Amino acid sequence: MRLRIHPAWLVAGVAFIALISAAGFRSTPSVMLEPLHDEFGWSLGTISAAVSVNLMLYGLTAPFAAALMARFGIRRVAAVALLLIAAGSGLTIGMSASWQLMLCWGVLVGLGAGALALGFVATITGRWFVKHRGLVTGVLTAGGATGNLIFLPVLSRITEAHGWRTASLTVAGVAILVVPLILWRLRDHPGELGVTALGGVTALGGVTDPPAPPTAGAARTALRALRDAARTRAFWLLAGGFAICGATTNGLVGTHFIPAAHDHGMPNTTAASLLALVGVFDIVGTIASGWLTDRVDSRILLGAYYALRGLSLLVLPSILAATAHPSMLVFILFYGLDWVATVPPTVTLCREYFGAAGPIVFGWVFASHQVGAAIAASAAGLVRDRLGEYTWAWYGAGALAILASLLSLMLFAGKHLKPIAAGIGLAVPAKG
Template sequence: MTRIGHVKHRIHPAWLVAVAAFVALIGAAGFRATPSVLLQPLHDEFGWSLATISGAVSVNLLLYGLTAPFAAALMDKFGIRRVAMVALLLVSVGSGLTVWMTESWQLMLCWGVLVGLGTGSLALGFVATITGRWFVKHRGLVTGVLTAGGATGNLIFLPVLSRISESSGWRTAALTVSIAALLVVPLIYWRLRDHPSDLGVTALGSTEEIPKPAKPAGGAARNALRALRDAARTRAFWLLAGGFAICGATTNGLVGTHFIPAAHDHGMAQTTAASLLALVGLFDIAGTIASGWLTDRVDSRILLGAYYGLRGLSLLVLPSLFAATAHPSMLIFILFYGLDWVATVPPTVTLCREYFGAAGPIVFGWVFASHQFGAAAAATAAGLVRDQFGAYTWAWYGAGGLAILGSVLSLMLFAGKRIKPVAPGIGLAVPAKA
């Protein structure tokens, strides 16, 4: 590695920063795994409809997405470490306060608002900022590994929370998540750093020193909105945002929230369904890391087209696979779908950097916001479909069709001119025919 001055390191500090970020993402993912586990217990205890509880999930998903671009701008202004620590504290407080709730609006406040803001600050915009500052070599691969942190969180927390919820109640499960998020804060303070120059090194794979950028003028909100304004003038932004909205609808919004209740409708035990959803997380880790590796080698537009198309076909088959037991056909779906769960992230991050240059992390935050809009719409819509028709069948079919549309949108990125990358800053240089 290239050093600044005479600072020496056996292991490049970028890897230690990546490890700290990975653990933070696991901590944030703890509560992200909770909605599907607690949906039925909350319905049984309080009598709230699935649509009402899904509405709280939707608020969480919306804020999870909307917070991302503003959090990326806050990281530019106040530093990655400070923002990450505050975010984990919000997750911990929001999760812990749910044990005292008695009304649905309190669920909206704790589960929706506080946890939504906290996890949104540690969303994929956080990943894009880390990889953009610390990595030149292996950037796509590290993006895939960090993105897999959320899947790892699901893998760790889903079975554990499901068993805790059944044996000790949902309140104990919520407190478990609160404590887990809190325990990550000291690690973030110890190992996470804002920029390579803070430790006297360059980014991994960089051949020359990149000076630490000056804090942007103006407020973080203003800078985030300016990036959105400039990006929204381009065709590429809308194609990326449209595809990622469909990604959110077909993952977090539908499968992540409603797979366990849907399996329960067919007689499957909740712990079995939770274990299947955790397996999705296991295969997601492998799929996302592999996608990061491919992103360093294959055109990202081709990858996105393939990922969305294959996801759509798998969702169209899913309604015929539900049964009281996890038979081999369902396990094949879990394997296939898990490999594709968030494999879309590394190529999407790469395309945002390719089209929007130095403003790529903030623009990706807005693209990710569209992901969560799609997830929120799907979470609520699927709950309404279940309440109205007594089954999720049409929700699965609709999601399959949307995913195929996402494939088309991704391949449309081949048409038109690319945006010339800009120098470090918040605004974008948009060509006349973008």
């Protein structure tokens, strides 16, 4: 008998590759801060502002991208997103003013990467998986960490040997190469291939048809989902915690760890390798979190993840040094395991509270993640410019992470609320 592999696994594999490539340019800000500062004389605050625009759009695009995927299909939206990333990355080589950095690095790449953000993950897992949904969410989320692991050391060496422009062109080329794969193998819904989602069956054991696209425009659908979700207490607790998650990962550590380590005498290549090592443990931690999400209450997981992250950030200022000593390696291991472990339980809770609208609502929750990241990226740059060091940025982030732990545990108060059940963006919110 022929061994049959469910096509959901193939779709997940293609999505994983797309997420890796999308992570490429998002890996470059930390290795390009110093080169751009040296060449153009822009302050770290100015460059960090461009990073903030990127992070902000990366998050705000997610809910609209999820609605576009519901209307036009996952494949088309993903292909256009990769072309935007390639355009933004490639056009940076000709820039000469900071506003051009904002346009290319901030706007174009932010929009493209946002369309392939965690809303994309939630849409794929929501349509193609019933069984193993938490685990696959963890694996796909790890795609970003895998991209960091692949690109960070490579781009750091390319930047050091050949300049930041060559690094930008490298990322643009990789994004373009993935587009044909997306168009060839990615499918929008199991019904297109005559199957059900993995682990899902209909009442008659047959094949479900693809859902009809929403009649409202993508923007209206996304905004309606936000309106309905914003009437619930659960949304604000999830969004508040995830905003702090973004501030303490992409915004602070992802953007400023390399220059902060450099302030203590550590070479940029060594710091970039440590940040890439975070990606190694991130993959393990996120997949493990997905496995746990299928078995443990997501509220408990979020409370534990945020509390442990806060404690590690409070310790970081005392262990930064010129060399990668054992204490720093322990921090890298621990922080890597916790980096985006918050994603699978957050996706699960969005589906639990908001039903079919879960992917779009999660897009809005993820938008809060990137708003937090954008604020932290700019704030940390200003702290460094004003005080000459990052110490208070680390302490502030640690305190915020502990607050996020408390917000997550507060979700227990609404644990038994009836989930919102309706079509995408047409939910009638539960009270509380």
